[in-house]
Amino acid sequence: MNRNIQKGLFGAAVALLAWTSQVQAQSAVEQFYKGRNLTIMLGHPPGGSYDFYARLAAEFMRKYIPGNPNIIVENxxxxxxxxxxxxxxxQSPRDGTVISLFPETLVHTQILEPEIGRWKVQEMAYIGSFAPVNTGFVLRKAAPAKTIEEMKQxxxxxxxxxxNSQSYQYPALLKVLGGFDFKMVCGYKGSAEYIHAMxxxxxDLVSSAxxxxxxxxxxxxASGELIPVLQAGLRRNKELANVPLMQEVVSDxxxxxxxxxxxxGAAIGRALLAPPQIPADRLQALRDAFxxxxxxxxxxxxxxxxxxxxxxxxxxxxQKIANDILNTPPDIVEGAKTSMK
Structure with a gap:
């Protein structure tokens, strides 16, 4: 038989085998999810950006997941x-019936406070991120300090x-590394509560996504009653083009x-996350659906x-962004630990 024909037949056979495997995998995922509930677990109450994105996902991802499971949000x-x-x-099921949408600081908590961050992000699997999340520091109009220099005085x-939240850790960094005169008052149940308090x-000031x-x-x-004065992230949000990043207001x-x-973690943003040991075909189906x-x-x-x-x-x-954070040099990690206490 002509060698070119043999190569062609071999290639067709390989392609057919791959297609058959893909169809079988999709069929298995469809059989698993059909008639089931898929839960998106959140660590925050309703009314914030975690909840907004999770409920949007619950509305639209269903039709793209084989078997079309009913998606519910659990706060x-x-x-x-x-x-x-x-x-x-x-403790959550490893079968793909429970996924999550947790803070972008999940990796940092694991590194900086392992006694609290009792998880390993590298054993879990990100499904996808809806958007990066820069944190905005917002000041009330009647606050005693308005400018960056005044906030130090x-x-x-x-x-x-x-x-353990960015609402404490980011201002703490500015207090220690930037000389900002901040008095921290914690204990609010979430961003909705401390924004209401402001x-x-x-x-006077709070930080939130x-x-x-x-x-x-x-x-x-828009009216100027609340004023964005700083942001946290690796690059400025396009809507906050004139608002400095935290690292831009320190000199060292x-x-x-x-x-x-x-x-x-801003680059991780509002991201869906699967638990450890989720079957590979279901993880792929969730990523494709996302x-x-x-x-x-x-x-x-x-x-x-x-x-x-x-x-x-x-x-x-x-996943790569999370792994890069995990590989941060020890002296930088130690500096962050010290500054956030």
């Missing part, structure tokens, strides 16, 4: 997401949920590197109506 607030994340890692009361004049600010407080920000090179490390969902016309139109930013990153890319 398990506590410890700025730590309680739910620890439960998810240790006049004390501001900063509201936060807990010491609006009532109990605190810009993805949430732009939805819930667009009017008072090592301090800048520490803040960049602490801010790197990729199709974020290109869906109706999904994008709905996100725009709800003022939710969509700038997606694939699961594999998010």
């Amino acid at each position: 398990r607030p506590g410890g700025a997401g730590v309680v739910a994340a620890a439960f998810f890692y240790a 006049k004390q501001l009361i900063v509201g936060c949920s807990g010491v 609006e009532q004049g109990e605190v 810009w993805n949430s600010w732009r939805v819930t407080h667009a009017s008072p920000i 090179p090592k301090a800048k590197r520490i803040i960049e490390f602490a801010s790197a 990729d199709k969902t974020v290109r869906d016309k109706e999904f994008l139109e709905t996100a725009e109506k709800r003022k939710l930013d969509i700038d997606p990153t694939s699961g594999a890319e998010v």
Whole structure:
């Protein structure tokens, strides 16, 4: 037989085998999910950006997952997401019926506070990120300090949920590394509570995801009642082009590197995460469904109506970002630990 014909037949056979395997895998995933519930677990209460993105996913991902499972959102607030994340890692089902949407600081908590971050992100699998999440520091109009320099000279009361949350850790970095005169007041149950406290004049400044600010407080920000003064991330959000990043307001090179490390989770953003040991075919099906969902016309139109930013990153890319954070040099990690205490 002609060698070229043999090669052609061999190639066709390989392609057929691959196609058959793909069909069989999809059929197995479809049989598994058909008639089941798929839960998206959150570590925060309703009313914030975690909840907004999770419920948007619940509405639209279903049709792209083989078997079309019913998707529900479960809010398990506590410890700025730590309680739910620890439960998810240790006790949630590994079969693909429970996924999650946890803080972008999950990797940092694992590294910086292993006694609290009782999980290993490298054993879990990211499905995809809807959007990066820069944190916006927002000041009330009547606060005693307005400029960056004034914030180093006049004390501001900063509201936060807990010491494991960005609402404490980011301002703590600025206090230690940038000389900001911040008095931290923690104990609020979530961003909705401490933002309300700021609006009532109990605190002067709070930090929360810009993805949430732009939805819930667009009017008072536009009117000047609330003023974005800083942001956390690796690059400026396009809507905050004139608002400096945290690392831009400190001068020491090592301090800048520490803040960049602490801010790197912004690139992870609002990301769906699967538990350890999820079957490979179901993980792939969820990743494929995510990729199709974020290109869906109706999904994008709905996100725009709800003022939710969509700038997606694939699961594999998010996993790489998390792994890069895990490989941060020890001296930078130690510097961040010391500064966030």
